[in-house]
Every structure is written in structure tokens, then in C-alpha cells.
Amino acid sequence: MRELVVGIDIGTTKVCTIVGEVRPDDIFIVGAGIEPSRGMRKGIVTDISQLTASISASVHKAERSSGFDISRAFVSVAGHHIASINSRGVTGIAGQRGVQIDDLDKAIDAARAIAIPHNREVLHVIPRTYSLDGQDRVRSPIGMHGFRLEVEVHIITASSTSIANLEQAVEGAGVYVDRFILNPLASGDAVLTDQEREMGVVLVDIGGGTTDMAIFIEGTVWHSAVIPIGGDLVTNDITHWMRIPFEDAEAVKIQHGHALPRAVDPLETLIVQPFGEGMPMEARRADLAYVIEARVEEIFERVGKEIKRSGYDGLLRAGAVLTGGCSLLPGIREVAQQTLAMPVRIARPERLTGMADALRSPAYSTSVGLLRLGLQMDTMHPIQSESNGASVAAKLGHLLSGFLRRLLPEDDR
Numbered sequence: 001m002r003e004l005v006v007g008i009d010i011g012t013t014k015v016c017t018i019v020g021e022v023r024p025d026d027i028f029i030v031g032a033g034i035e036p037s038r039g040m041r042k043g044i045v046t047d048i049s050q051l052t053a054s055i056s057a058s059v060h061k062a063e064r065s066s067g068f069d070i071s072r073a074f075v076s077v078a079g080h081h082i083a084s085i086n087s088r089g090v091t092g093i094a095g096q097r098g099v100q101i102d103d104l105d106k107a108i109d110a111a112r113a114i115a116i117p118h119n120r121e122v123l124h125v126i127p128r129t130y131s132l133d134g135q136d137r138v139r140s141p142i143g144m145h146g147f148r149l150e151v152e153v154h155i156i157t158a159s160s161t162s163i164a165n166l167e168q169a170v171e172g173a174g175v176y177v178d179r180f181i182l183n184p185l186a187s188g189d190a191v192l193t194d195q196e197r198e199m200g201v202v203l204v205d206i207g208g209g210t211t212d213m214a215i216f217i218e219g220t221v222w223h224s225a226v227i228p229i230g231g232d233l234v235t236n237d238i239t240h241w242m243r244i245p246f247e248d249a250e251a252v253k254i255q256h257g258h259a260l261p262r263a264v265d266p267l268e269t270l271i272v273q274p275f276g277e278g279m280p281m282e283a284r285r286a287d288l289a290y291v292i293e294a295r296v297e298e299i300f301e302r303v304g305k306e307i308k309r310s311g312y313d314g315l316l317r318a319g320a321v322l323t324g325g326c327s328l329l330p331g332i333r334e335v336a337q338q339t340l341a342m343p344v345r346i347a348r349p350e351r352l353t354g355m356a357d358a359l360r361s362p363a364y365s366t367s368v369g370l371l372r373l374g375l376q377m378d379t380m381h382p383i384q385s386e387s388n389g390a391s392v393a394a395k396l397g398h399l400l401s402g403f404l405r406r407l408l409p410e411d412d413r
Contacts (some may be wrong), residue, residue, distance in 0.1 A: 004030060006062075006073035007186075007370025008055065008170065012040050012209025012232060013325060015054045016367040017062035018359070019070065022375040027368060029354040031066020033058040042209040042228045043079025045165040060131070061171055065355065072176040074370045077123065077166065078183040078210045080228040081159035086128070087111045090150045092262035099132070099141040099149060107151040113336075116157055123163075123182060124156040126221050154221050156182055183207075184214035184224060186369030191323050191347035192216065201318040204303055204336075206326035206367065208232045211299055215312050223310040227302050231326035234295045241291050242283060243274040259296045259331035261289040289331075296332055300339035307340075319343030325363035 009016045019031040035058035035278055039050030059070050079096040089111025093103055104127075112125050130138040131150040141149060158180070167177050187205045188197075197216040207230045215223040234257075238249035256270050268285040303320075307313045318341040322333065327346050336344040349368040359368060 003070055003375070004066075005371045005375045006068075006070050007076070007365070007367055008073045008175065008368060009076045009183075009186075010040060010051070010055065010166065010170075010366075011037055011076070011078075011207050011366075012042060012230070013037055013207065014363075015058040016056075016364060016373060017058040017070070017073070018067050018356070018364075018367050019062050020368075020371045022372055026351040026353045027207075027349075027356075027371055029352060029356040029359060031064075031068060032359060032367075033061025033063070033064045033065065034358070035061065036046055039169070043077070043226065044081070044162055044231075045169055048165060048172065051169040051251075055170055055175070056173035059175060070175060072178050073170075074373065075166070075170055075177050075180050075279050076183050076186060076366050076370060077158060077163065077180040077342070078164055078207070078212050078226050079158075080210070080226055082123075082156065082182065082224070082226040083120075083158075084154060084156045084224045085114070086152060086154055086222075088150060088152050089113070090148065093145075093147050093149055097142045098145050102151055103144065104141070104151070108153060110152040111151055112155065114155065120157045121160045121161050121163060122155060123158050123180060123270040124154075124185070126154040126156070126219050128152045128154055128222060129218070154224070156224055166382060181370060181373055182214075182224065183210075183226075183366050184212040185221065186367075186373055187212070187323050187365035188214055188216065188221075188369065189372045190349040190365045190369035191319060194219070196318040196321065199318040200312070200315040202303075202307055202316055202320045204320055204322050204324075204327075206299065206322065206324040208325065211303065211308055212324075213303060215307070215310055215311060215316070217315050222312055223360045225306050225310075227299075227306065229299055229302065230324075231329075233299070234292055234326070234329075237291050237295050238288070241288075242272050242281065244272050245275070248272065253329070255294070256285055256288060257292050257329055258285070258289045259293050259329055259335045260288050261293060263331055264289045264337050292329070293331075293335065296329070296335045297339055300336050304340050316342060319345070321363040322346045323348065323365040327362045337377050355395040 007018050015035045015037045017033040021028040035054050038054050089107045091106040129152050130141045132138050132146040170177050184203050184205050188203045197219050200217045203214045211227040211230050213225045236376035237250045258264050264286045266286045269282050271280050273280050332394050333344050
């Protein structure tokens with residue numbers, strides 16, 4: 001019997017539910033349901049009843065196309081309430097038996113024991129590197145002899161209120177949340193190569209309401225952040241400039257938008273119908289490109305500031321990888337290269353089979369990544385409580401292959 005995994009990507013623009021089977025060489029898509037998102041803004045729930053209706057419609061579409069009854073899923077999470085911090089933990093190694101998984105658990109538990117506000121909760125605890133008796137950069141401490149084990153971890157936290165509201169919306173649609181997964185971790189699994197993760201890369205997932213970032217160095221996550229602006233910022237500027245409804249501005253952006261004015265024919269025009277009962281308006285496409293370029297530059301300036309704030313700006317030899325729906329905007333790669341001063345490529349999910357035609361787009365990187373990550377977590381049985389998150393994190397590095405194994409130090413390759 002096939003082991004099917006369900007992921008629900010809840011964004012500002014869309015809700016995407018995917019049912020699939022993760023196989024060694026590909027992901028076989030069994031069914032998918034895509035529905036416009038309502039009741040969500042910049043990763044924050046603004047109307048639970050509307051969001052529940054959107055999730056329910058997406059889930060029902062996926063059930064009909066797959067013939068699979070969806071009762072639980074892995075769910076994406078983003079929003080400006082996401083924060084991250086690095087921490088260190090230490091434990092002693094008893095006797096001469098060498099480092100065991102239990103020792104990793106103890107070190108990670110010590111690193112996890114940091115003071116966080118009562119209104120926040122831990123989403124992920126990701127080991128970055130180990131040190132054994134002062135020997136730094138140990139990737140595979142299992143079986144090694146020593147007396148003092150240190151671990152450096154990347155801890156991602158979220159607002160308890162935001163998580164509770166999102167969980168209520170999902171469960172209102174009749175689906176149990178196995179675990180929330182941060183957007184750029186999921187999309188990173190779907191689009192990054194092992195070489196990029198090793199050399200140093202920043203993943204930039206540009207959605208409608210937020211731009212999600214994760215910096216990968218030496219195979220694991222060193223920094224993560226969520227910037228509360230995205231493609232909707234561009235659309236809003238178009239609505240102000242053309243005085244047209246948001247939906248019409250979104251269509252103009254998709255059909256005629258370009259982020260590089262010099263790449264557009266200065267004589268090319270388009271017709272739009274502004275508010276009111278006036279005549280249709282003719283606008284130059286080059287002028288539209290100037291409006292879009294200004295906002296796209298702003299997005300990447302914010303990304304650049306966050307990279308500098310992390311302190312890892314000099315370690316990103318592989319540059320930046322763009323994904324998310326807004327990365328489909330023509331000219332955005334060139335603007336990113338100019339603004340960030342690094343190599344840039346646009347990535348989409350690869351190695352998809354089955355009912356996958358609609359999902360071969362950067363807009364669905366997070367959705368596809370949830371399936372990969374979800375299957376690896378299900379191998380350990382569903383993770384239902386973050387209270388044992390540190391222990392699970394250590395064991396996953398020992399038992400699993402794929403993305404989580406790449407996140408964790410290599411203890412059993």
C-alpha cells in the first residue's frame with residue numbers, strides 16, 4: 001500500500017493542498033486542490049471563518065482529485081511573527097562508550113533551554129554544528145570519544161496566538177495539524193541543490209504577502225527570517241497608479257508586468273478600465289515597468305539588509321535562489337542580481353510525476369516541499385508535540401535521508 005502524505009500550504013494569495021507519494025527518484029502527485037486564500041494577510045489570520053472556508057474548499061478539491069480522505073496534514077507557516085535565534089548547549093559524555101544519540105539529545109535540550117516570552121512557542125530546533133573536547137566543526141560525533149560535547153542550534157519561534165488561530169482554521173476544515181513547518185524550510189527542500197546548501201546560499205521565497213528567507217551554509221540552516229512584504233505590494237502600487245480594482249491590477253501585473261523598463265518596448269501600450277464610469281485608459285507598458293521596478297527593488301533591499309544583519313553576507317558563494325509566485329515576474333532575476341550583487345537563479349520544484357502539470361511552478365515550491373518533509377517526519381511517526389522536538393531532531397539526523405538529514409549534522413551517512 002502506498003504511503004501518501006498531505007501538505008497544506010496556506011498563503012496570502014492561495015491555499016494549496018497536495019496529496020502525494022514521495023518516491024526515491026520523484027514525487028508522484030495523486031491529487032491537488034488550489035483555492036484563492038481569504039482571511040489571511042501577510043501570514044496572519046484576519047478572519048478565521050473565511051480562512052476555514054478557503055482551506056475546506058482546497059481540501060475537498062484535493063480529496064475529489066485523489067480519492068483520498070484527508071484527515072491530517074503538514075501545514076506551512078510564515079508571517080512577521082516568526083523569529084529565530086542561535087543557541088549553544090553542552091553535555092558531558094560518560095565513560096568511554098563514545099557519543100550516542102542520547103548525548104545529542106541532552107546537548108540539544110540544553111541549547112533549547114532558553115528564555116522565550118510566554119506568548120511565543122518553538123517551531124523548530126535545528127542543530128548546526130557540534131564541538132567535541134574543543135574540536136570545532138564536528139559534523140558526525142556519533143561514536144567519537146570525548147568528554148565534553150557542545151552543539152550549536154538554530155531555534156525558530158512563532159507567536160502562540162498566530163499559531164493557535166491558524167490551527168483553529170485548519171481544524172475547522174476537519175483536518176488535524178500534524179506539525180507546522182516554516183515556509184522557507186519546505187521550499188528549500190524542493191528547489192535547492194546539495195552543492196548550494198554546502199557552499200552557502202540564501203533562499204528567497206517571494207509570496208503574495210511575505211518574503212520568506214533562509215540562509216543555508218555547510219549543509220544546514222544558519223539563519224531564517226520573514227519579511228512582511230511581497231508581490232501584493234507591487235499590485236497595490238498598480239491599483240494606486242491606474243486607479244483600478246486590486247483583481248484587475250493583479251491581472252495587469254501578470255499579463256503585462258516587467259521589472260526592467262529598459263527591456264520593454266517604449267511604444268507598447270495596454271488598455272485598462274479605471275474606477276468610475278469614465279472611458280477606458282491607455283497606459284504605456286514602460287511606465288508600468290517603472291512602477292514595478294521600484295517595488296521589486298524595495299523587496300530586495302529589505303532582503304539585502306536582512307542578509308547583512310545575519311552576519312553571513314560574505315559566506316554566500318552560491319548566491320541567491322528565488323522561488324515563490326512573485327519570482328515569475330519577468331526581469332525580477334536581473335533586479336535581484338543588481339540589488340544583492342550576487343549570482344541569482346529562479347527555481348521551481350523538479351522531479352514531479354502524476355497529476356503534476358499545474359505544480360511545476362515556483363509558486364508551489366513550499367507546497368511540494370511539505371510533502372518531502374512530511375514523509376521524513378512520518379517515518380518517525382507523526383510529531384504531535386514540540387516538547388520532544390529536540391530529541392526528535394537529533395534522532396532524525398541518525399535515521400532519515402533527504403532534507404532533514406541535510407539539515408542535521410551527518411551522524412550516520
